[in-house]
Amino acid sequence: MQLLMKVVAFEEFGAAGNLQLADRPMPTCGPDDVLIKTAAVSVNPVDVKTRQGEALASQLEHALPLVLGWDIAGKVVAVGRNVQNLSEGDDVFGMILFPKPPNGYAQYVAAPADELALIPAGVSYDAAAASTLAALTAWQAFTHFGELKAGDRVLIHAASGGVGHFAVQMAKHLGAHVIATSSSKNKAFVESLGADEHIDYKAVKFDDETGDIDFCLETQGGPQFQRSVSVMRNGGTIINLPWD
Ligand SMILES: NC(=O)c1ccc[n+]([C@@H]2O[C@H](COP(=O)([O-])OP(=O)(O)OC[C@H]3O[C@@H](n4cnc5c(N)ncnc54)[C@H](OP(=O)(O)O)[C@@H]3O)[C@@H](O)[C@H]2O)c1
Structure with a gap:
């Protein structure tokens, strides 16, 4: 049977x-x-x-x-x-x-x-x-496709999201200075994960608020990717996550 x-x-x-x-x-x-x-x-x-x-x-x-x-x-x-x-x-x-x-x-x-x-x-x-692909994506971005170094200024978009909330913790573990974007409702959560600076992407333009970024984890694609390029220092690394 x-x-x-x-x-x-x-x-x-x-x-x-x-x-x-x-x-x-x-x-x-x-x-x-x-x-x-x-x-x-x-x-x-x-x-x-x-x-x-x-x-x-x-x-x-x-x-x-x-x-x-x-x-x-x-x-x-x-x-x-x-x-x-x-x-x-x-x-x-x-x-x-x-x-x-x-x-x-x-x-x-x-x-x-x-x-x-x-x-x-x-x-x-x-x-x-919930800690498999999302966490692996963040870890691979920082250690395989890119190389995040201690002291780097890292910009993490959608830091309240599946990949982003792991990325904040991993970037801190690797010794980076973390600048994280999310809505204001998730600010306390993102800061509790270790973010050094928070940007409410709905209230302000992140590219007016930050710059000189060594490493960016970009989650939205399209115009936001271009705006992210504008805040990078020369020779910095952007990892673009959307699957289009
Ligand atoms: N999850 C995975 O395992 C995985 C793997 C590989 C690639 N990806 C790709 O990575 C990207 C993110 O996926 P995810 O699973 O982390 O997404 P998610 O958990 O759905 O996160 C979405 C969050 O993005 C934030 N957000 C929306 N628009 C934003 C903007 N313009 N700027 C900053 N934050 C914004 C929102 O945060 P607030 O609620 O705070 O506004 C929302 O909660 C997607 O493109 C996905 O295809 C995901």
């Missing part, structure tokens, strides 16, 4: 209303995989844009009906024979199988063990699932 589980799938790209509860066979655990009982899934912009027919949609069309959900957290319930680093009962999180179909919007998901990490003590499943 085949065991079934519940998933959230869609047969056509489009609005959120296309997401439907469906039955799928329970995944099997390959030799390098673990089987996870899913506890939390993070829905970030790449999920939304792909579901709408953008981002990775053209690469994944062949796999319709699709089950998205790259950012997951849960408990390991079975371990493949080659897996050394994880055991049954471990609480794990990770960004799995990107950019292949992840099948994370599901009661159970199989994923390569080397794409998962143990959830630190005291961190919830929800927080762990």
